[in-house]
Amino acid sequence: MNNTVVITGTASGIGRATVEKFVAEGWNVVATVRKDADLEVHQHLDRVRTLLLDVDDESAAPGFAEQAIAQFGQVDVLVNNAGYYQMGPLEASTSDQIHRQFQTNVFGLIALTRAFLPHFRTRRTGVIVSLSSISAEQGYPFTSVYQASKAAVASLTEGLNIELAPFNASAKAVFPGSHNTRIFSKMDIAQDIPDDYQAALDAFFNTPQASYGSSPEVAAGVIYRAATDGQPQQVRYYAGPDSEIIPRAKQLLGPQWYWEEFRAANTTGGSVLWSSLNRTGDGTALEKNL
Numbered sequence: 015m016n017n018t019v020v021i022t023g024t025a026s027g028i029g030r031a032t033v034e035k036f037v038a039e040g041w042n043v044v045a046t047v048r049k050d051a052d053l054e055v056h057q058h059l060d061r062v063r064t065l066l067l068d069v070d071d072e073s074a075a076p077g078f079a080e081q082a083i084a085q086f087g088q089v090d091v092l093v094n095n096a097g098y099y100q101m102g103p104l105e106a107s108t109s110d111q112i113h114r115q116f117q118t119n120v121f122g123l124i125a126l127t128r129a130f131l132p133h134f135r136t137r138r139t140g141v142i143v144s145l146s147s148i149s150a151e152q153g154y155p156f157t158s159v160y161q162a163s164k165a166a167v168a169s170l171t172e173g174l175n176i177e178l179a180p181f182n183a184s185a186k187a188v189f190p191g192s193h194n195t196r197i198f199s200k201m202d203i204a205q206d207i208p209d210d211y212q213a214a215l216d217a218f219f220n221t222p223q224a225s226y227g228s229s230p231e232v233a234a235g236v237i238y239r240a241a242t243d244g245q246p247q248q249v250r251y252y253a254g255p256d257s258e259i260i261p262r263a264k265q266l267l268g269p270q271w272y273w274e275e276f277r278a279a280n281t282t283g284g285s286v287l288w289s290s291l292n293r294t295g296d297g298t299a300l301e302k303n304l
């Protein structure tokens with residue numbers, strides 16, 4: 015029997031590329047979209063069943079898990095990909111924007127993960143791959159709410175990885191650097207941003223790192239590796255050259271020196287050392303709704 019993966023948020027970007035990657039590797043795929051208009055998005059691919067799911071609806075998770083398992087008889091991998099980017103100074107991000115960011119990126123993801131856990135535990139197999147972000151390890155300005163949600167995903171994944179060890183199942187987190195998807199053209203931007211922030215905002219979004227990314231296939235390849243490498247003890251997977259460099263640079267410089275270099279680059283100006291350590295993605299220009 016072919017293996018089966020469930021992937022959330024597959025109408026575009028990394029989710030869509032991940033559907034294509036798993037299909038190319040011979041897997042059955044249960045893909046989710048949240049709009050009726052996107053139900054046909056994978057119709058050219060064999061072995062893909064596309065279902066509706068808004069991960070914000072926590073009460074829908076158990077029923078969805080049952081429906082997803084029924085598609086091909088079992089599920090081997092869950093990829094928690096659905097998510098979005100709330101951007102802007104914390105001061106100008108509304109309470110509603112902040113709660114919604116956590117509802118989708120954290121609480122929805124937790125509800126869906128919990129819905130699949132009995133299946134993985136009783137079958138004594140299964141891998142849960144959740145999309146974090148390199149921002150969770152970096153500390154970018156104007157990204158604090160998003161990266162806090164992604165740090166929660168990373169931390170949750172580490173605890174879960176150990177909890178699932180007795181059941182031969184595992185949880186892994188993927189940390190993409192910038193990838194050229196719709197995420198930057200659908201940002202939920204803070205409102206009524208005080209003018210005081212404008213110069214720093216402009217500077218941040220004009221760096222090469224904020225202008226170029228990798229193609230979504232890069233992250234899809236890393237998600238596939240995390241799901242299939244048979245290494246339950248590996249939790250963190252970095253996707254894209256701009257992401258891979260960060261844990262290495264932190265190791266080279268140590269956490270405090272690294273932080274001072276990064277902070278200087280975003281305030282007074284980066285050093286030559288910092289410029290030599292930085293990387294962009296594979297050169298794809300990012301489209302943004304700024």
Ligand SMILES: NC(=O)c1ccc[n+]([C@@H]2O[C@H](COP(=O)([O-])OP(=O)(O)OC[C@H]3O[C@@H](n4cnc5c(N)ncnc54)[C@H](OP(=O)(O)O)[C@@H]3O)[C@@H](O)[C@H]2O)c1
Nearest residue numbers: 023025026027028068069096097147190192193195196197
């Ligand atoms: N691109 C990057 O640079 C980058 C970097 C680090 C991490 N990530 C993470 O990678 C994941 C995929 O993002 P992407 O870059 O591929 O962006 P994308 O093209 O915007 O795709 C995100 C997908 O998530 C779906 N989604 C959003 N909210 C949802 C909800 N409440 N319920 C169900 N689906 C929902 C979107 O559906 P709709 O099409 O209906 O909006 C879309 O299909 C996200 O978790 C993101 O945070 C991306």
